[in-house]
Amino acid sequence: MRFLARTAAAFSILAIASLFVSGGAQAAKPEEKLKVGITKNFFQNFSETIAKLVMQPFPEVVKAQTGLPGEIAMSPDSTELCERMKKGEAHLGVFQGHEFFWASRKYPELKPLMLAVNEKTPLKAYLIVRKADSEKPISDMAGKTLAIPTQTRPFARLWVERRGVLPGKVLHEHYSKVFPIGDSEEALDNVRDGSLDLVLVEKASWDRYKRIKPSSIESLSPIIESETFPSTVIAYFPKSVQNSYVDRFKKGMMTADQNPGSARLLQLVKISSFQPVPDDFMKEGESLIQAYPPASPR
Numbered sequence: 001m002r003f004l005a006r007t008a009a010a011f012s013i014l015a016i017a018s019l020f021v022s023g024g025a026q027a028a029k030p031e032e033k034l035k036v037g038i039t040k041n042f043f044q045n046f047s048e049t050i051a052k053l054v055m056q057p058f059p060e061v062v063k064a065q066t067g068l069p070g071e072i073a074m075s076p077d078s079t080e081l082c083e084r085m086k087k088g089e090a091h092l093g094v095f096q097g098h099e100f101f102w103a104s105r106k107y108p109e110l111k112p113l114m115l116a117v118n119e120k121t122p123l124k125a126y127l128i129v130r131k132a133d134s135e136k137p138i139s140d141m142a143g144k145t146l147a148i149p150t151q152t153r154p155f156a157r158l159w160v161e162r163r164g165v166l167p168g169k170v171l172h173e174h175y176s177k178v179f180p181i182g183d184s185e186e187a188l189d190n191v192r193d194g195s196l197d198l199v200l201v202e203k204a205s206w207d208r209y210k211r212i213k214p215s216s217i218e219s220l221s222p223i224i225e226s227e228t229f230p231s232t233v234i235a236y237f238p239k240s241v242q243n244s245y246v247d248r249f250k251k252g253m254m255t256a257d258q259n260p261g262s263a264r265l266l267q268l269v270k271i272s273s274f275q276p277v278p279d280d281f282m283k284e285g286e287s288l289i290q291a292y293p294p295a296s297p298r
Helices: 002-024 048-055 058-066 078-086 097-106 154-163 184-193 203-212 214-219 243-253 260-268 281-291
Strands: 034-039 070-075 092-095 111-117 125-130 145-149 177-181 198-202 220-225 232-236 273-275
Touching (some): 070 078, 092 097, 097 154, 097 281, 111 281, 145 184, 177 184
Antiparallel strands (some): 125 220
16 A cells, blocks of 8 residues: 555656646647656655656656657756756756756756645644653754654755754764654654654645544644645746747646646645746845755765
């Protein structure tokens, strides 16, 4: 069952890419392929075998959804994806929000086209402890045990690696044991029962737990919580893609949530809509880079 759940979760990542092709269908010529690149970071919690298995039928999915050929290719990191985009090997790139800002620092010509957002569950994370420990500083958690659910997304991992430890420390140095756990509900139960000290959870998981187990909340509380991280960014290099092609693609995608078929896919990947890039988006990115600079190569 866990394998099926992980495979389904991985497939949902690619469903968003099929929406991209659907939005671009109106702009592309019949013989053209819409080439979408996506970073391996989206598949961080999945084996390469599962990722390839999910990506294999993608052209058929695209054709079924749009009647047009399309393709998606996974890049090992944002640098490789940006190089492919600059060469025209990918028209659009899909980046985690923080990942986009890191890439834009290296490639100033990389521009955000639109955001994929979920208005109901912003990208936030919490470190949950027993309520008696919730007023303590994070330094008091040194030597404790920390669980990280296997489906935790990169933004939450980045946050806990930078904010859930003492300065200059890494997770495995700050905590006595850091281990993966298959289910956030199980981990929260373990914290409640005292067999685990801390668990990293995303807002969606924490909200769900509060709904289904309201009595347990009396025993649990966040010791720290993250800021809201930026949404997934669809980006492009203006000099590598025709303006008319990008403009028509953007126009089609902005109404994707109003199309019944596309709306179902949006629900699958927990995206409420695609939205324009706010005017202050890049300025906010400067603040994020200062707070979460890219890790130095080792």
